[in-house]
Amino acid sequence: MNPYTYIKQAILHGEFPPKMRLTEEFLANQLHISRTPIREALKQLESEGLIVPLKRGVRVRHFTKKDIQQIYDLRTLLEGYAAAQASLHRKNKDIQDMEEANEKYKKAIDRYFQTGKTRIEDILHLNHQFHDCVIKASQNQHIYSHISKVVVLPLIFRSFYWFNEDQMRNSLDVHKIILKAIKEQDMERARVAMHEHIYHGRDQVLPHIDSIEKEYKAGKKN
Amino acid sequence: MNPYTYIKQAILHGEFPPKMRLTEEFLANQLHISRTPIREALKQLESEGLIVPLKRGVRVRHFTKKDIQQIYDLRTLLEGYAAAQASLHRKNKDIQDMEEANEKYKKAIDRYFQTGKTRIEDILHLNHQFHDCVIKASQNQHIYSHISKVVVLPLIFRSFYWFNEDQMRNSLDVHKIILKAIKEQDMERARVAMHEHIYHGRDQVLPHIDSIEKEYKAGKKN
DNA sequence: AATTGTATTTTTGTATACAAACTGATACTA
DNA sequence: TAGTATCAGTTTGTATACAAAAATACAATT
Numbered sequence A, B: 001m002n003p004y005t006y007i008k009q010a011i012l013h014g015e016f017p018p019k020m021r022l023t024e025e026f027l028a029n030q031l032h033i034s035r036t037p038i039r040e041a042l043k044q045l046e047s048e049g050l051i052v053p054l055k056r057g058v059r060v061r062h063f064t065k066k067d068i069q070q071i072y073d074l075r076t077l078l079e080g081y082a083a084a085q086a087s088l089h090r091k092n093k094d095i096q097d098m099e100e101a102n103e104k105y106k107k108a109i110d111r112y113f114q115t116g117k118t119r120i121e122d123i124l125h126l127n128h129q130f131h132d133c134v135i136k137a138s139q140n141q142h143i144y145s146h147i148s149k150v151v152v153l154p155l156i157f158r159s160f161y162w163f164n165e166d167q168m169r170n171s172l173d174v175h176k177i178i179l180k181a182i183k184e185q186d187m188e189r190a191r192v193a194m195h196e197h198i199y200h201g202r203d204q205v206l207p208h209i210d211s212i213e214k215e216y217k218a219g220k221k222n
Numbered sequence C: 001a002a003t004t005g006t007a008t009t010t011t012t013g014t015a016t017a018c019a020a021a022c023t024g025a026t027a028c029t030a
Numbered sequence D: 001t002a003g004t005a006t007c008a009g010t011t012t013g014t015a016t017a018c019a020a021a022a023a024t025a026c027a028a029t030t
Helices: A003-012 A024-031 A035-047 A065-089 A092-114 A120-137 A141-157 A165-183 A187-218 B003-012 B024-031 B035-047 B065-089 B092-114 B120-137 B141-157 B165-183 B187-218
Strands: A051-053 A058-060 B051-053 B058-060
Touching: A003 A024, A003 A035, A003 A141, A024 A035, A035 A051, A035 A058, A035 B035, A065 A120, A065 A141, A065 A165, A065 A187, A065 B065, A065 B141, A092 A120, A092 A165, A120 A141, A120 A165, A141 A187, A141 B065, A141 B141, A165 A187, B003 B024, B003 B035, B003 B141, B024 B035, B035 B051, B035 B058, B065 B120, B065 B141, B065 B165, B065 B187, B092 B120, B092 B165, B120 B141, B120 B165, B141 B187, B165 B187
Parallel strands: none
Antiparallel strands: A051 A058, B051 B058
């Protein structure tokens, strides 16, 4: 695995938690390679906002509640727009892809709560897959790269672990509403539905952030 | 000057024009440094979308007319939102900064057309300064980094060189309208005014892109 | 003339070495 | 006691070397 992907995964999987300090040498040892390729990966991660440069080394980014709110505001705006544009430009293939993504999403949720044999990460991935289809259907290549950079940031907190069955099934239902609006080319309805969907996701994440902030304050300062 | 800034400037100043191929060694020689720091700068520029990786080396990004339209759509969305949020959150200091930026902008335009002793880059910079004030007043730190990455992309074409006096003075007038809306905390009016302002800018840039595309087609293919 | 093979050149990917910058602890001074 | 000077230990910044990959040129073959 290349260093960029390795470090990003490690952050998103909680192996390198927020505020953890990382040095080039440490990472080089972990990956059994020299510092040169590590530095390039770090430059990229820095420009994506996942790590913050220190005088010596870097640290995994930590977001305040306010940060998370603002990031979700941004995502709401961008994905709402993408949904509206998708209504305008969607091809039959796009609708098919969205239906398929939702179908897989439903099956994964069923399996998770019936047999427990699905990893929660897989469910998250299938959720994202639907969103990806919508963004791609918007036919604006540039919006895609911006949204994907916004979307990963809150994942640092791994709050999706706290979602329950109702929340997941509800999210699937809303996907269907969004899909219907896009299919019927109702731009405004698609935009609003996506907007609400993401804000709803935000409200599920924020309490988790709250408890993390309290934890930090209770423990060592800063 | 650090390699990142140097290369970025060279691209934005037209020294390294769109589609130009750059190798690490060439850049290292230009800057009289080794390849190591060059590589880091290139990784960063790549993640910002200013260059595209090739099998060997990179090339300065070239945008089609469609790209530019989509980039402006994005910028319109983001800055429109920023203007609305600025109306909500603006402090007195923000209003002051905007007024100051516009004042300087006006003076620079006057000087440019009366004495010709101002560089067009300086005018562009003062125009951006007003926009910066608006975005900062929106109090959303995350939107700032996204907008600034979107804004630079069309500058690759240096089409602002083609602006005439009417266009510049008109742009100043619109700034005043936006400022008034933000001052009076009229979110929707601020959003729409900013929206129109940027779309207007797009319409001034697109004909220039058109002529460049024809040039490319007439000359060598691809 | 088109195609394949091979040698040569160009260019990147990575490791390593060493100097420079920064940190933290300890001892020294007012 | 507070401040600061200094020294050792980390860690980064940069240059350099060499192997690996890709492009190019050119000859040989069909």
